[in-house]
Amino acid sequence: QLQLQESGPGLVKPSETLSLTCMVSGGSISIRSSYWGWIRQPPGKGLEWIGNVYYSGSTSYNPSLQSRVTITVDTSKNQFSLKLTSVTAADTAVYFCARQASWADAFDIWGQGTMVVDSS
Amino acid sequence: QSALTQPASVSGSPGQSITISCTGTTSDIGAYNFVSWYQHHPGKAPKLIIYDVSFRPSGDSNRFSGSKSGNTASLTISGLQADDEANYYCSSYTTTNTWVFGGGTKLTVL
Numbered sequence: 312q313l314q315l316q317e318s319g320p321g322l323v324k325p326s327e328t329l330s331l332t333c334m335v336s337g338g339s340i341s342i343r344s345s346y347w348g349w350i351r352q353p354p355g356k357g358l359e360w361i362g363n364v365y366y367s368g369s370t371s372y373n374p375s376l377q378s379r380v381t382i383t384v385d386t387s388k389n390q391f392s393l394k395l396t397s398v399t400a401a402d403t404a405v406y407f408c409a410r411q412a413s414w415a416d417a418f419d420i421w422g423q424g425t426m427v428v429d430s431s
Numbered sequence: 432q433s434a435l436t437q438p439a440s441v442s443g444s445p446g447q448s449i450t451i452s453c454t455g456t457t458s459d460i461g462a463y464n465f466v467s468w469y470q471h472h473p474g475k476a477p478k479l480i481i482y483d484v485s486f487r488p489s490g491d492s493n494r495f496s497g498s499k500s501g502n503t504a505s506l507t508i509s510g511l512q513a514d515d516e517a518n519y520y521c522s523s524y525t526t527t528n529t530w531v532f533g534g535g536t537k538l539t540v541l
Binding site: 348350356357358359360363371372373374375407409411415416417418419421422423424 | 432434437465467469471475476477478479482483486488520522524527528529530531532533534535
C-alpha cells in the first residue's frame with residue numbers, strides 16, 4: 312500500500328529557505344500515472360496547492376508562489392522535495408505531500424502533514 | 432487564481448442529509464469535470480471522497496455523492512453520522528494547468 316511521509320525542520324527563520332522531503336514507500340515514484348504534489352494549510356485556513364512534479368522532473372506551480380518555489384524529484388531515493396525561499400510568517404502552515412493520480416484527476420493519497428513555523 | 436467559495440459551516444442531525452456548495456468560475460469548475468472533494472479530520476491526512484465530480488473511490492461509502500451545475504459543484508452527505516463531523520474541501524483543475532482548493536466547510540453533526 313502506497314504511503315507518503317513528510318520530513319524536515321519544524322522551524323524556519325524569516326527570510327530563510329523552507330526545505331521539506333516526502334518519502335514514498337510501498338510503490339515507485341516513477342510510475343507514469345502519477346504526479347506528486349505539495350499542499351499546505353495555514354492555521355485556521357483552507358488548503359492551498361503549492362505545486363506538482365512528475366517523475367521526469369517536469370513541474371507546475373501555484374502562480375502566487377512560483378517565484379519562491381522549487382519542487383524536485385529523486386527517483387533513486389523514491390522521494391520528492393519542496394524548497395520555499397524568503398520565508399515569512401505567512402508561510403507558517405501544515406505542509407502535506409500527496410499523490411495526484413491520473414485515474415482520479417485528484418489527490419488520492421496524502422501524507423500526515425508536517426507543521427512548519429516561522430521562528431520569528 | 433482565487434480559492435473556490437464554500438460556506439464556512441453547515442450542520443445537521445444524525446440521519447439527515449446536508450449539501451455543501453463549491454462555487455468557482457469558467458476557468459476551473461466550469462471548464463472541466465475534474466472536481467474533487469476531501470474529508471479532513473484535524474490532525475489526520477485529508478481523505479479523497481469524490482473525484483471527477485461524482486465518482487467515489489472503490490469501497491468508499493455511498494452516503495457521499497457529488498454533482499455539478501455550471502460553475503458550482505455540490506457534495507451531499509446522506510444519513511449523517513457522528514464520524515462525518517469534519518472539514519470538507521472541494522478542489523478543481525484549472526485552465527492554467529494548476530489546482531485550486533476551496534476555503535473549506537466545517538460540518539457539525541448536532
